Amino acid sequence: MSNKVYFNKGCSKVQAKTGIIRYMKKRGRMKFHQIKTWQLLVVLVPLLFVDATLLRMDHIRMTELRDAVLAADASENDEATMRALEELKSFVFSNIVVNVVDDNGRQEVIFGTGPFYLEHQYIRAANKALAEAEATIAADSNPNGNIYQMASEVCQPQAIVNGWSWNNADYINCMVGEIQKYPAADELNDTIAASLPSTELYRKNYASPVWAPSLAGWMILITLIVIVVIFIRGIAWVVLRLSLLFS
Numbered sequence: 207m208s209n210k211v212y213f214n215k216g217c218s219k220v221q222a223k224t225g226i227i228r229y230m231k232k233r234g235r236m237k238f239h240q241i242k243t244w245q246l247l248v249v250l251v252p253l254l255f256v257d258a259t260l261l262r263m264d265h266i267r268m269t270e271l272r273d274a275v276l277a278a279d280a281s282e283n284d285e286a287t288m289r290a291l292e293e294l295k296s297f298v299f300s301n302i303v304v305n306v307v308d309d310n311g312r313q314e315v316i317f318g319t320g321p322f323y324l325e326h327q328y329i330r331a332a333n334k335a336l337a338e339a340e341a342t343i344a345a346d347s348n349p350n351g352n353i354y355q356m357a358s359e360v361c362q363p364q365a366i367v368n369g370w371s372w373n374n375a376d377y378i379n380c381m382v383g384e385i386q387k388y389p390a391a392d393e394l395n396d397t398i399a400a401s402l403p404s405t406e407l408y409r410k411n412y413a414s415p416v417w418a419p420s421l422a423g424w425m426i427l428i429t430l431i432v433i434v435v436i437f438i439r440g441i442a443w444v445v446l447r448l449s450l451l452f453s
Contacts (some may be wrong), residue, residue, distance in 0.1 A: 247436065335403070
């Protein structure tokens with residue numbers, strides 16, 4: 207008997223449409239059940255390859271955007287840095303970004319950018335705080351004289367030897383360390399410590415969703431459906447074999 211849909215002449219258009227839909231669903235289920243498990247396994251292999259390729263492409267794009275942020279920060283262009291940060295954040299929040307980061311010598315897989323720092327922004331902010339301290343110390347009369355000048359006499363030769371610039375983090379640390387050696391600068395040390403910005407303000411770490419409605423996300427969803435179907439069929443096959451064995 208051929209698989210055709212017959213309708214009575216008196217049936218309405220709604221009934222006819224409903225019948226067609228049911229027929230199409232039935233044919234779709236029949237075709238799906240005709241697909242062998244080994245055929246699903248064959249399909250699964252290229253699906254996994256496509257998933258890995260798309261995830262790799264998203265990771266590369268995230269790395270490019272993150273490098274753009276660091277390049278803008280190195281150019282000391284705060285406006286360009288903020289634009290690059292927004293672009294990076296928008297991409298990471300709308301895509302699946304798998305990343306491997308180093309956590310105290312241990313490799314860890316995460317979803318997102320991993321921590322990175324706006325080092326140059328921090329150095330500029332810290333250097334500004336030191337400049338304000340310089341003005342304060344220069345105007346201060348204390349038994350040790352101009353503490354900032356004395357610290358500079360110690361740190362500047364080290365900067366020349368090591369190639370430090372005036373806004374280098376090592377130079378800033380040297381200056382702060384030398385200033386803190388003078389008892390007369392105790393109150394000023396508190397002022398410097400309070401004015402120096404926290405490094406956490408310049409630490410960025412954007413997390414991506416585990417699943418997102420992107421091309422990679424939809425392909426992964428299709429792959430998971432295929433895996434679930436294969437798993438269910440495998441369980442059904444085992445149950446059937448056991449029932450035949452013990453029947």
